[in-house]
Amino acid sequence: MNDLAYIYKYPHPAVTADCVVFAIDGKALNILLIKRNLEPYMGAWALPGGFIRMDETAEEGALRELKEETGVEDIYLEQLHTFTAIGRDPRVDEITGVPERVMTIAFMAFIRQDDYSVVAGDDAANAQWFPVNNLPELAFDHREIIHMALGQLRNKIMYEPIAFRLLNKKFTMTQLQVIYDAVFESCAYVLDNKKEYKPLDRRNFQKKMLSLKYVVQINEFSKGVGRPGYLFTFDEKEYKIQLDEKKMFVFRK
């Protein structure tokens, strides 16, 4: 432990960055958590994250901590919300013993679970995926953060093509639908306290997706159990063209 210290004329908060990383595993929506290896909340599960350095943005800090703690790197983060409640973190300064004011800037991400191998590192005793419907006890206010992320995910998935970030380049219509059903089902359970969830209609779902024009069929087929199905792909170029055209999409064609 060195004895450097930092001096300021006015009190400053500590600022962390935390990541809510979503992925789909077969049927369920999962979140990446770490088991804390340090006080406070040592041994508890928590979102990956940590203190932001002075030479990096919040997003860079979030990515660095995520890589250090879970091995997951190079992913696209979206800023979610900044949590500033007083007392949300019990830490005190190591030199002065003065209670720290710790704010956290929360980010969310959507990745393909199979593309990354999760390895605990650094401040994490363990790192693994947990189904959103069955989370362990969490450190700090991380449950609240996850709930907000879920709400945002449910909104976003209806207006933005984020489902494709959870899938391979080529996917079947059923795989795409599994994403939507998993998100809606998890939200129904976790946010709305609903007890059951009825999946979307397969035919209407396909019609809807194809009507968007940026989900396009390719001339390949899936294989595995059951009848092979067409594969589809996300046409990012087409989506961007539509984005430019559709700056205004209610009340106006």
Add this chain to the structure above:
Amino acid sequence: MNDLAYIYKYPHPAVTADCVVFAIDGKALNILLIKRNLEPYMGAWALPGGFIRMDETAEEGALRELKEETGVEDIYLEQLHTFTAIGRDPRVDEITGVPERVMTIAFMAFIRQDDYSVVAGDDAANAQWFPVNNLPELAFDHREIIHMALGQLRNKIMYEPIAFRLLNKKFTMTQLQVIYDAVFESCAYVLDNKKEYKPLDRRNFQKKMLSLKYVVQINEFSKGVGRPGYLFTFDEKEYKIQLDEKKMFVFRK
């Protein structure tokens, strides 16, 4: 100037809270700005805001600074985004001369311009409303913050009843439409670089609003120039009932 100092084992950023306060003045969408009375950017226009204290949340700090600088108080703020770019604020610590890392948590609000009298106070040499279409040069990255707020406003106004916060309890359908047109027009100019904007169709707008069921006609009439019109009001109870029912609103009834 006292000589208190605060000591931390690790470097800490300074964190401010800034407010993007929107209001409608007749026809135009306005933002509340202050003229800075302190370095840096002394004399430049900026968003009201300032450093968050250790005993208040970001939102409390934003409200306090807003009141101190503009006299506007007791309004509802929504968190927008936290800006953490390195070098976005040129200040240095007053004791050590070390460059500060200043992050800002930006909030947005929608108020009735006539309900508040704007009075410059404190760190502000002046405080006044500016039309969004014609903003002055701004300090820091405040133009970027405003652009993000505008984008969010355009999205929100289509899905959430925030227009009513810009109006009196009782309003004519035309007054309500003015809000939407002002927002869309300002966004068309500022965000999309469009040169013209065609207002919404009066009849379709009314049909749409009434179909929402929470805009209800009351048995009173406006007066002034031209034919008197029905007054309407926002039925908050009805809106909340709908919110509870409509947790899922795409793909499902």
Add this chain to the structure above:
DNA sequence: ACAAAAGTGTTTGAGGTACACCCATGG
């Protein structure tokens, strides 16, 4: 042959969009 998954179409109702003429008030 059986289980598992995929391909496929129609009907109905709701709501978005375009569009124009007459009416009530104040000055």
Add this chain to the structure above:
DNA sequence: CCATGGGTGTACCTCAAACACTTTTGT
């Protein structure tokens, strides 16, 4: 009487929602 703003209806089209039988593959 005129300027200003408000009241009002219809036709068309798109899209969401409900709904079931057949086909292909692997085992």
